[in-house]
Each structure stands twice: as structure tokens, then as C-alpha cells.
Amino acid sequence: MLSFFTVDCLIFTFHEGKLKVLLNERNEYPYRDWWAMPGYFVDKQEEMEQAVNRIAYEHTGLKNIYLEQLAAMAGLKRHPEGRILTVAYMALVRYDDVKNKVKPVTNYMRQAKWFDVNEVPELAFDHNDILKLGLKKLKRNLNYSTAPFELLPEKFTLTQLQQIYEAILGETLDKRNFRKRMSNLGYLKELDEYQTGVSYRAARLYKLDKRKFLKLFT
Amino acid sequence: MLSFFTVDCLIFTFHEGKLKVLLNERNEYPYRDWWAMPGYFVDKQEEMEQAVNRIAYEHTGLKNIYLEQLAAMAGLKRHPEGRILTVAYMALVRYDDVKNKVKPVTNYMRQAKWFDVNEVPELAFDHNDILKLGLKKLKRNLNYSTAPFELLPEKFTLTQLQQIYEAILGETLDKRNFRKRMSNLGYLKELDEYQTGVSYRAARLYKLDKRKFLKLFT
DNA sequence: ATTTAATAGTGTAAAAAATACACATTATAT
DNA sequence: ATATAATGTGTATTTTTTACACTATTAAAT
Structure with a gap:
């Protein structure tokens, strides 16, 4: 065969x-x-x-x-x-x-x-x-995997992250609650950089802190 | 081959x-x-x-x-x-x-x-x-599967259920909190039957209500 | 210079869930 | 009657989740 x-x-x-x-x-x-x-x-x-x-x-x-x-x-x-x-x-x-x-x-x-x-x-x-x-x-x-971050560029905005959560969960989420929850997770690094090339207020960029992520889930 | x-x-x-x-x-x-x-x-x-x-x-x-x-x-x-x-x-x-x-x-x-x-x-x-x-x-x-109940007889005590949770999670749980949580799940049927053949106070028996379970997880 | 359009970013109060904790009760065996 | 071994129960505290609406910022259009 x-x-x-x-x-x-x-x-x-x-x-x-x-x-x-x-x-x-x-x-x-x-x-x-x-x-x-x-x-x-x-x-x-x-x-x-x-x-x-x-x-x-x-x-x-x-x-x-x-x-x-x-x-x-x-x-x-x-x-x-x-x-x-x-x-x-x-x-x-x-x-x-x-x-x-x-x-x-x-x-x-x-x-x-x-x-x-x-x-x-x-x-x-x-x-x-x-x-x-x-x-x-x-x-x-x-909530236990890096999947959302595999779908995003290395530096991403919280809105992008939220959209991925919404697409995967199949439901919409409240913006303020989502941001609060994400920042409580402790593995998102807030950068001093902002989106470029948008014709409206530029959003702050974030990164996944893989070290902290791994510490939590291994 | x-x-x-x-x-x-x-x-x-x-x-x-x-x-x-x-x-x-x-x-x-x-x-x-x-x-x-x-x-x-x-x-x-x-x-x-x-x-x-x-x-x-x-x-x-x-x-x-x-x-x-x-x-x-x-x-x-x-x-x-x-x-x-x-x-x-x-x-x-x-x-x-x-x-x-x-x-x-x-x-x-x-x-x-x-x-x-x-x-x-x-x-x-x-x-x-x-x-x-x-x-x-x-x-x-x-928390989403009937696994614990596949390991137990059809009628079981809450202590048995707790032991299975503990064995699977690898940690001990508080008895009162465990019972509260289980009864809040809503898919355990409390029976009017008790353990037999034990040389101490007989525990109440429970059953999984499969219908209610399926309603929650499908 | 002003307005418009589009999205970013933020706080608080209420409800629900999780946690910590100890003793009286009951059935059987001796 | 007593000892034994496990059952069954409540409350206060903390943490997490939820619901909810407006101001800030930027670029583009006028």
C-alpha cells in the first residue's frame, strides 16, 4: 500500500x-x-x-x-x-x-x-x-489556551482581542467587563505603542506575556 | 497487511x-x-x-x-x-x-x-x-461531563461523589461548600433512600437527573 | 476653524459565586 | 449506656461577574 x-x-x-x-x-x-x-x-x-x-x-x-x-x-x-x-x-x-x-x-x-x-x-x-x-x-x-493570540498579530488592541472572543464564543461581550477581566488575568502586557493608519482615535497595543501565561497554566 | x-x-x-x-x-x-x-x-x-x-x-x-x-x-x-x-x-x-x-x-x-x-x-x-x-x-x-457518574453506582452518596471530584482534581474539597455547589447545579436528584450495610449513620442517596444535565450542556 | 464620524477608554453599584470555618446528629456495634 | 464513625448543616467574608452610559481622541470632511 x-x-x-x-x-x-x-x-x-x-x-x-x-x-x-x-x-x-x-x-x-x-x-x-x-x-x-x-x-x-x-x-x-x-x-x-x-x-x-x-x-x-x-x-x-x-x-x-x-x-x-x-x-x-x-x-x-x-x-x-x-x-x-x-x-x-x-x-x-x-x-x-x-x-x-x-x-x-x-x-x-x-x-x-x-x-x-x-x-x-x-x-x-x-x-x-x-x-x-x-x-x-x-x-x-x-480561557486556558493561547489560541486567541495565535489569530492576532503580535501586537494587538483589546478590541481585536474582544472580537476574537466574541467570534469563538458566538456571543457579544460587554466592553468594560471584558477589559477588566483581561487585565485581571495578568498575562497581557500593556505597551506604550498605539495603532497606526486608522482614521479615528488610535487604540493602545498589547502583547501576550508568554512567561506569565505559562506560569499560570503548566 | x-x-x-x-x-x-x-x-x-x-x-x-x-x-x-x-x-x-x-x-x-x-x-x-x-x-x-x-x-x-x-x-x-x-x-x-x-x-x-x-x-x-x-x-x-x-x-x-x-x-x-x-x-x-x-x-x-x-x-x-x-x-x-x-x-x-x-x-x-x-x-x-x-x-x-x-x-x-x-x-x-x-x-x-x-x-x-x-x-x-x-x-x-x-x-x-x-x-x-x-x-x-x-x-x-x-464540570461539563457525566464522567463522575460513570464511575459511581446509579445511586450514590454525596461523599462518594466528593471523593471522585477529589481524586480527579487531586485536591481535597470542603464538604459544606461541595454540597452547596452540587445542589446548585440542579441536576442531582435527592432520593428518599439511604445507604445500607454501613455500621454508622446511613447517608442519603442521590441520582443524576440526565434530562436536566443534557438541557444544560447541549 | 469647525463639524462630523468613528472608535477608544473609563467606574460604580448590585448580584452571584466561592471560600473559610466547627459542631450537633444519627446509626451501629460493643 | 457508651463508643465509634460518618452524616449533615449555616453564616459571614471575599471574590467574581454582571449591568449599564458617557467623555476623549483622532482624522477626515466641510
């Missing part, structure tokens, strides 16, 4: 107040013409995470991105050819880092496109389930 | 105030003589969860037990023969249901034994990591 198993990768980013996920339009049976998570076979001599990084690199031009394993799917009926074992991952990338990336076209896929996570069509295989899993995991771990 | 991939299963139970995990003493290379999680190959025509249930059944005599998928491990160097893809699960069983089960002996394993999760030796493969993962997941999801 040339190919042993596959990895699929939900690639999330954040842009214009929305959480987005990158999907491929398949050009191959089964599910030709359907949208699906990026994914491909893991080479025989390749580590699984390497394969995920390879796929993410082809789609984003980025290496060593933030990854979390979501689940292994092995249903006998997932694929008409028989069981194809797939390990699903979730990746988080900064929109600024990927916005100019040319979208890949291969034999296998016709195009790649960012979808608002709330406007995802019916996907190939069990990919809608996996998306749900990813969103649920993001939400559940929100 | 006769065997495609394996599943491993952490089987947890709760007994005498301790969280326990069932381990096998291996009788096969690699890691002969080491303790390891129960696990075995998934048959070609067998669903993955079926395989986990089969393994759990061999060890506990129970069918349709509570299962959660933990992780897929696929390192090229996990096994001297090359990559063996393994999907790790965690199962929760009631001690009353398994205490009389005869422990399996096969070609592959010499014996099975319950270990206090805090007294687990160095295990085969990456099984210590998987155990850590399982314990972490139990802890993190404690």
Missing part, C-alpha cells in the same frame, strides 16, 4: 471580525465538486505532524504553525474504497501572514477559499462534524 | 477513594515485561469503537461502556517494526460491575491489574503520556 493514512487540517484565521476556515473545492472522487478540509496522505516515512505542516504550508506559505490534534476518524464507510483512517488537526494562523498567499490549484482541488465559520456549506466526508469539533474545542479551551 | 492499526484503552474505575487504571503486563516484544494500557489491533472489517469495546469487554466483562477518544499516536519510532498507528481511548467503568471479573491471560499479556493512578510505574511505549492526557481531560471536563 502506498498510502497509509491521511491527515486533514482545519485552518482557522480571523479577519474583519469573523472567524474563517480555509476549504478546498475537490476535483476528485469521491465528493468531487464538494468543499472539504485540506488534507492528504501521510507519506510512509513522514511524521504525522510533518504531513500536517506540509499541507498547511501548501495552503498558507507558513511553517511551524500552531496545531492541535482534534480526532481520529476511521469509519469503514467514510470512503467508497474502504476504511481510510484520517487524523484531523486544527491550525491557527494570522490573517496578515496569509492574505497574499496564492491559493493552490492541484489535480485534487480546484480552488481554496476562506469561509466564515457560520456560512460553511455541506462538506465532504464527515468534515462538518470535524469543524464542529474544532469550534467546540476552541470554545471550551478559550 | 493483516493488521491496519491499533486501539489502546485507558480503563478507569473508582474504588476505596482512589482513581484506578487497569494495566496489562506484556508478554511480547517490544516492551516485554512492561506494564501497558490494554490495546490490540483493529480488525480490517471492524469499526474502531467496536474494537475498543471488544478490548474493554475482554478486560471487564462489560459492553457498551462510556468511551472518549483521547488521541492518535503515529510516531515513526514508536515501534521497532515501524510506524504503528494507535488511537487511544479512555473508558470509565463502575467498580461494582467489574470487581469479580477474572483477569484475562493471553499470549500477549501475563496479567492485568488495577493501579492507583498516582502509583503507575514507567509504562511501555508512550503510555505514560497518554495516561497524563486522560487525567488532564477528565480534570478539565469535570
